[in-house]
Amino acid sequence: MPARVILTDISSTAWEHPADRAALNTLRSIPGFDQVVRKVAAFFGERGVRQMFLANAVRVGPNQRPKMWAQYQEVLETLNWDTVPELYVTQTPLVNAAAVGFDKPFIVMNSGLIELLDEEEQRDILGHELGHIMSGHTTYTTIAIIILTVGIQNLPFLAGMALLPFQLALMEWYRKAELSADRAGLLVTQNVRTSMGTFLKMAGGAEWGDKISVDAFIEQAEQYEGSSDFADKVWQVINTAFRTHPFGTVRAAEIQRWVKSGEYDKILAGDYRRRSDASTPPLSDDYVDAAGYYSQQARGAVDSFNEVINRARDAFNSAFKGPSGT
Numbered sequence: 001m002p003a004r005v006i007l008t009d010i011s012s013t014a015w016e017h018p019a020d021r022a023a024l025n026t027l028r029s030i031p032g033f034d035q036v037v038r039k040v041a042a043f044f045g046e047r048g049v050r051q052m053f054l055a056n057a058v059r060v061g062p063n064q065r066p067k068m069w070a071q072y073q074e075v076l077e078t079l080n081w082d083t084v085p086e087l088y089v090t091q092t093p094l095v096n097a098a099a100v101g102f103d104k105p106f107i108v109m110n111s112g113l114i115e116l117l118d119e120e121e122q123r124d125i126l127g128h129e130l131g132h133i134m135s136g137h138t139t140y141t142t143i144a145i146i147i148l149t150v151g152i153q154n155l156p157f158l159a160g161m162a163l164l165p166f167q168l169a170l171m172e173w174y175r176k177a178e179l180s181a182d183r184a185g186l187l188v189t190q191n192v193r194t195s196m197g198t199f200l201k202m203a204g205g206a207e208w209g210d211k212i213s214v215d216a217f218i219e220q221a222e223q224y225e226g227s228s229d230f231a232d233k234v235w236q237v238i239n240t241a242f243r244t245h246p247f248g249t250v251r252a253a254e255i256q257r258w259v260k261s262g263e264y265d266k267i268l269a270g271d272y273r274r275r276s277d278a279s280t281p282p283l284s285d286d287y288v289d290a291a292g293y294y295s296q297q298a299r300g301a302v303d304s305f306n307e308v309i310n311r312a313r314d315a316f317n318s319a320f321k322g323p324s325g326t
Helices: 018-028 033-053 066-078 111-116 119-134 138-150 164-189 192-204 214-226 230-240 248-261 263-268 283-321
Strands: 057-059 087-090 097-100 106-110
Touching: 018 033, 018 164, 033 097, 033 106, 033 138, 066 087, 066 119, 066 164, 087 111, 097 119, 097 138, 106 111, 106 119, 111 119, 119 138, 119 164, 119 192, 138 164, 164 192, 164 248, 164 263, 192 214, 192 248, 214 248, 248 263
Parallel strands: 087 106
Antiparallel strands: 057 087, 097 106
16 A cells, blocks of 8 residues: 555645535524533533543553554644544444544544444544544534433523524534545545445444445445435435434545545645645635535525425324314
């Protein structure tokens, strides 16, 4: 395998998905958004977040999972990130990882994920989570996880606030932020099939003595995204409305599109935005560029969501109403 390219001084804006930035801009525009963020962050605080996520986890270091620690140092080197966020492994069968925290974000890898993925696929996940940190996602990610874990009803200091629009918009941003972090993971492995294999296993598990095909999974992704049937599109909205992560097929298709656009190869060739580059436009400019495109999509998604809910309610009522006169 050729030596990995060190992406010196790379800015997270080099890989961030425009829908990620636009969704965050949409989220921030919701009345009461800042108030929810402040209340949740103030209630839990940095220490509360750490206690919540690290009650039963092991910190990785030179003498604790040294192979993973060495791999993590390579990930940091590839994205040229000097700060070393703490890295933990927690024992749970759930296949997941997260970058969380407010002031000093850290990375948590679930043991179920480590058991599922090979070494290079784990590298992809470490790059993905570091990408979240470099993009400044962790404050909003942490709030989303807290809301999903604890539940709105158990956060009395949010009582009386209109939270459904906030929840829907937060989950929508969360999913789009994953698309950005997926690109960071690819930039760390610098192997497209490794990233595709990661999505494949997270969607359907390991081989278990059988054979799994990345190519067949990519075909499946194209079929899922290529459907033009209105009902299919509506159910895609419904099925993902409260999910934190996009479906694996969607993530695979998005990476394929990014690679085919040529942007990935340009970055590896050294043509990318740098953190020290004064000409790099501020994020506010990116928000403006993407907001028009995304807001139309978001409005359509909400309209579809409402329409399906109304149809389901009408069908339910009709089913239990029975024939006239009974």
